[in-house]
Amino acid sequence: MATKHSRMSARLMISPAVLLLLGWMLIPLSMTLYFSFLRYNLLMPGMEEFTGLTNYRFFLTDPAFFAALWNTIALVVGVLVVTVIGGILLALLLDQPFFGQGIVRILVIAPFFVMPTVSALVWKNMFMNPVNGLFAHAAKALGLQPFDFLSSAPLASIIGIVSWQWLPFATLILLTALQSLDQEQLEAAEMDGAPWIKRFWYIMLPHLARAITVVILIQTIFLLSVFAEILVTTNGGPGTASTNLTYLIYMQSLLQFDVGGGSAGGVVAIILANIVAIFLMRMIGKNLDA
Amino acid sequence: MARSVSTQRKLITTVFAWAIGIAIFFPILWTILTSFKTEAAAIADPPVWFNFDWTVENYATVQERSNYFRHFMNSMIISGGSTLLGLIIAVPAAWSMAFVPAKRTKDVLMWMLSTKMLPPVGVLVPIYLLFRDLGLLDTRIGLVIVLTLINLPIIVWMLYTYFKEIPGEILEAARMDGASLRSEIIHVLTPMAIPGMASTVLLNIILAWNEAFWTLNLTAAKAAPLTAFIASYSSPEGLFYAKLSAASTMAIAPILIMGWFSQKQLVRGLTFGAVK
Structure with missing residues (x-):
């Protein structure tokens, strides 16, 4: 049983972490909230004044906002579809017995460890470049016209790059979940003559449901904030074709120096992320009791 | 009989899994290979795979130019x-x-x-x-x-x-x-x-x-x-x-x-x- 003394020292041991995170959360958050109600541009110092909801009105009625919102959703959903379906297929494959399992596993998870700026630049230049990229070389070898990925289909290209980075994460988690599946149950179903597709649909998929949910939620949190990949490939363009919310707010605050408008955008981004976060927190909280 | 079938299946899975593994790893492999090429060889069409003059010059250049x-x-x-x-x-x-x-x-x-x-x-x-x-x-x-x-x-x-x-x-x-x-x-x-x-x-x-x-x-x-x-x-x-x-x-x-x-x-x- 914990004594009064040990409780005291326990509290003392937790407090640095709690206080730091509290400060990290509350100070910038309240500043963002405060700035969002101000007319505040770094190019016009000393002109700050309270403008109520003007920043929100401008931000939420800006056509760029709708484009960015749509691009954000397309990016998140696109990457989720590719990585979850690809991850399930890969996990099923890697779960089979074959020679060199360990090495293939290592090859498959490698992209996850490549920093975003490197993977985006490698894909942009060495693969997607319409003159010198490998895809262009391949197209020419087949007698086709090279395709300019990042100008003609910027968002789809970025979805491809980001999917490559996140496929290992989905695969690894789904594989881990798959390996915890009770083999006897599968063998029993097989002996009863259940075909593979039924075994997959009625036994494996329900078993994977939890892991799939976790993959979707965690990836969503990260995918809402994709930034570096856009910065080094398209700069959000052409026009706003590949601008997501994170990039729009970055442009508004650090390139146009509109602190007020950028902050209003920040508040909007926080609200959107929180909607996802609530679901994720519930999932994880449930597991904590178990 | 059952054993030979499973070995055959294992071989097929092996080929398949390795192909996919290498495909996913390929951009990294290509980056590593390209880092040892000259700039001209790096954009050569058709691409050169292993038969190029390996050089570590790029590593030296990157260090020199930008610390x-x-x-x-x-x-x-x-x-x-x-x-x-x-x-x-x-x-x-x-x-x-x-x-x-x-x-x-x-x-x-x-x-x-x-x-x-x-x-x-x-x-x-x-x-x-x-x-x-x-x-x-x-x-x-x-x-x-x-x-x-x-x-x-x-x-x-x-x-x-x-x-x-x-x-x-x-x-x-x-x-x-x-x-x-x-x-x-x-x-x-x-x-x-x-x-x-x-x-x-x-x-x-x-x-x-x-x-x-x-x-x-x-x-x-x-x-x-x-x-x-x-x-x-x-x-x-x-x-x-x-x-x-x-x-x-x-x-x-x-x-x-x-x-x-x-x-x-x-x-x-x-x-x-x-x-x-």
Whole structure:
């Protein structure tokens, strides 16, 4: 049983972490909230004044906002579809017995460890470049016209790059979940003559449901904030074709120096992320009791 | 008969799995190969695979032109420093939550996690202005602080799940045998906690090394780690594929190797214990 003394020292041991995170959360958050109600541009110092909801009105009625919102959703959903379906297929494959399992596993998870700026630049230049990229070389070898990925289909290209980075994460988690599946149950179903597709649909998929949910939620949190990949490939363009919310707010605050408008955008981004976060927190909280 | 079928199936799976594995790994392999080519060979059409004049010239050029080593050291200091600092703050917290759980321990843990859900762009403006006013822009110490704070919830969580697995009875037994708190910590707990702490450190170095929002927004030339340095290749001059590849290879190699060692812990750390 914990004594009064040990409780005291326990509290003392937790407090640095709690206080730091509290400060990290509350100070910038309240500043963002405060700035969002101000007319505040770094190019016009000393002109700050309270403008109520003007920043929100401008931000939420800006056509760029709708484009960015749509691009954000397309990016998140696109990457989720590719990585979850690809991850399930890969996990099923890697779960089979074959020679060199360990090495293939290592090859498959490698992209996850490549920093975003490197993977985006490698894909942009060495693969997607319409003159010198490998895809262009391949197209020419087949007698086709090279395709300019990042100008003609910027968002789809970025979805491809980001999917490559996140496929290992989905695969690894789904594989881990798959390996915890009770083999006897599968063998029993097989002996009863259940075909593979039924075994997959009625036994494996329900078993994977939890892991799939976790993959979707965690990836969503990260995918809402994709930034570096856009910065080094398209700069959000052409026009706003590949601008997501994170990039729009970055442009508004650090390139146009509109602190007020950028902050209003920040508040909007926080609200959107929180909607996802609530679901994720519930999932994880449930597991904590178990 | 059954055996030969399964061997055949295993062979087919092997071919298939290797093909897919190599396809996924290919961009990295291609980058490594290109880093040893001349610039002309790097864009050759048809592409040259292995039969080119191998050269390490690009590595030397990258270092000469932009003092690559300095950015490499920035990455080392920032990821190492933030992990160490995070560990110092997180170990006592995770420890007491695991061994002296209170009613609200679960709430505290969940709340810590919720700070991780905050989109970084939501606090970009205030952090940028605070950094500007405090003179922390483009400093290593500034980035160490930010990365410590954004990764602290993950460190606490990972350590908590590992500490939780240490059976409390062992501690009680040690106490009964008359072990002092000090020797309890040194001789009983530490040996059991070390594997978990090692994985936590590994995963956090990886996360900090690859962090590319704050490192890009809060640094310029001086304190830029590799993430930000590599981004400067997005507006290139002339032929640069081989140099880009050399810079990239050096930037990802250490973390790739670490990552391969930590693949099991990765699942646990990134899902906050939701999938083990």
